[in-house]
Amino acid sequence: MTEAVRLDDHDRFHELSALANAGVLSSAEWAELKGHLQFCEPCREVHEQYRLLAREGIPGLAALHNSEQEEINWDDAATRQKLLARIRKEDRRSQELSRFLPA
Numbered sequence: 001m002t003e004a005v006r007l008d009d010h011d012r013f014h015e016l017s018a019l020a021n022a023g024v025l026s027s028a029e030w031a032e033l034k035g036h037l038q039f040c041e042p043c044r045e046v047h048e049q050y051r052l053l054a055r056e057g058i059p060g061l062a063a064l065h066n067s068e069q070e071e072i073n074w075d076d077a078a079t080r081q082k083l084l085a086r087i088r089k090e091d092r093r094s095q096e097l098s099r100f101l102p103a
Ligand SMILES: [Zn+2]
Pocket: 009, 010, 013, 036, 040, 042, 043
């Protein structure tokens, strides 16, 4: 019965979805989440979004999540420069590629 699930429970499952995709969920929580996703369409969609996000952007998300602890490591200017240079290179490459593609 979906009526038995309170609204704040859905929030909790959204949170569990995020944690699951970050790979930090206990097996008991996993079981609970999977059970809920079986009958809850909205939470399934949220879960799917987190899954896509995890595949494409979890390093950024994880860094954001642990920003306080990570700050010491991230205070490395050289690493930051290298990362930025790589992003810019990728960006330029995709721009160059798009020139060859039909508009
Ligand atoms: Zn739900």
